[in-house]
Amino acid sequence: MQPILEISRLTKTYSGGFTALKGVDLTINKGEIFALLGPNGAGKTTLIGAVCGLVRPTSGTIHAFGEDMASNWRSLRARIGLVPQELATDMFEPVRRAVSDSRGLFGLAPDAGKIEEILRALSLWDKRDAQIRTLSGGMKRRVLIAKALAHDPELLFLDEPTAGVDVELRRDMWRQIALLRERGTTVILTTHYLEEAEEMADRVGIINKGEILMVDEKAAMMERLGRTEALISLAQPLNEIPEALSAFPVTLAEDGRVLCYRGDGGGEGGGAGTTEVAQLTKALIAAGIDYTAIDIHESSLEDIFVNLLEGGAA
Numbered sequence: 001m002q003p004i005l006e007i008s009r010l011t012k013t014y015s016g017g018f019t020a021l022k023g024v025d026l027t028i029n030k031g032e033i034f035a036l037l038g039p040n041g042a043g044k045t046t047l048i049g050a051v052c053g054l055v056r057p058t059s060g061t062i063h064a065f066g067e068d069m070a071s072n073w074r075s076l077r078a079r080i081g082l083v084p085q086e087l088a089t090d091m092f093e094p095v096r097r098a099v100s101d102s103r104g105l106f107g108l109a110p111d112a113g114k115i116e117e118i119l120r121a122l123s124l125w126d127k128r129d130a131q132i133r134t135l136s137g138g139m140k141r142r143v144l145i146a147k148a149l150a151h152d153p154e155l156l157f158l159d160e161p162t163a164g165v166d167v168e169l170r171r172d173m174w175r176q177i178a179l180l181r182e183r184g185t186t187v188i189l190t191t192h193y194l195e196e197a198e199e200m201a202d203r204v205g206i207i208n209k210g211e212i213l214m215v216d217e218k219a220a221m222m223e224r225l226g227r228t229e230a231l232i233s234l235a236q237p238l239n240e241i242p243e244a245l246s247a248f249p250v251t252l253a254e255d256g257r258v259l260c261y262r263g264d265g266g267g268e269g270g271g272a273g274t275t276e277v278a279q280l281t282k283a284l285i286a287a288g289i290d291y292t293a294i295d296i297h298e299s300s301l302e303d304i305f306v307n308l309l310e311g312g313a314a
Helices: 044-051 073-077 095-105 112-121 137-149 167-182 194-200 218-225 272-286 301-309
Strands: 003-013 019-029 033-037 059-064 080-083 155-159 186-190 203-208 211-217 227-234 250-253 258-264 291-298
Touching: 003 044, 003 186, 019 044, 019 059, 019 186, 019 203, 019 211, 033 194, 044 059, 044 155, 044 186, 080 137, 095 112, 095 137, 112 137, 137 155, 137 167, 167 186, 167 194, 203 218, 203 301, 211 218, 211 301, 227 272, 258 272, 272 291
Parallel strands: 033 186, 033 203, 080 155, 155 186
Antiparallel strands: 003 019, 003 059, 203 211, 227 258, 227 291, 250 258
16 A cells, blocks of 8 residues: 555654653555554654644654655645644634634635535534534534544544544544545544444554554454453362363363463454364363353453553563
C-alpha cells in the first residue's frame, strides 16, 4: 500500500523536561483505519498534535502525502482533519454555521449541499439551527466530527471520538467511519473502547510512555500474541497433575476442582490452542478423569493490550 503518513524518529520534550515522545517511527497506509492504543499519558494526543501542527516536535520528521510537513505545513494541513479529544468550539454558535465556518478556515468556498450532507449523515440536520451549548455531550462530539469533515480531508484523526457518547450514538459514529473508509479516507483513531478498535481497525499500534511497543495488522497481532484459556470443571478434585496430562500447560485451581489450561493460538477462530484443548479433553477421558464443564476463552485485543503494557508479551 502507498504510505499517506511517514513519521521518523519523532521526539517531543517539553520545557519542564518531560519527554512525551521518544523516537517514534510510524507509517500509515492510504485508505486504512489505524487504531493507536495506549493508556492516559502514553503520548497519543502529543503525536496527533505534532502531525496537525498543534505541537512543535523537538526532533524527527513527518511526511504526509509524500511531502515534508515542516516545509509545506499550510498546504498539507488543509488535507488533514482532526476531531480533538476536548470539546473546543464556540458553544453559542449554531451548528450549521459552525460546520460551514470550518470549511472556510481552509480557504474553501461555501457549499450548503456539502454541509447538509454531513449534518444528515451524523444525524445533526434536525439540530442545524440550535446553539451548540444546548446539545447533549454526544451530539456536541458529533459536531466536532462534522467540523473535521467539512473540508473533505484525505487523512482524518479521531482522538477519543466516542468518549462520553452513549451506545446508540457510538454505533452511529462507527457506521460513519466505515463509510469514510469506503470513500477512501484514511482514519487514525485513539480509543479506550478496545472492542471498537478490534472490530474496526485494519492495523493496531500500541504506544506507552512515548514509545511504540508494537505495530501490526490486527489479525496477525491476535494470532501471534493471542492465547487460548480453558477452565475445566472436574467431577472429582485432583491432588496433583496426573502423568497423563504432564505434556499440557495446565495447573490446578480451587482445591483441585478446576483444571486451568493456557496455551498459544488465540484470536479469531482460535488456532493451535483450540486444537490442544480438544487433545486435552481426549487425554482426560483416556485417563478416566471425568469433567462436568469446559469454559474456553480466546484472547481479545484488550487482553493483548493489557499484557503488553504489563510486559508479559514478547
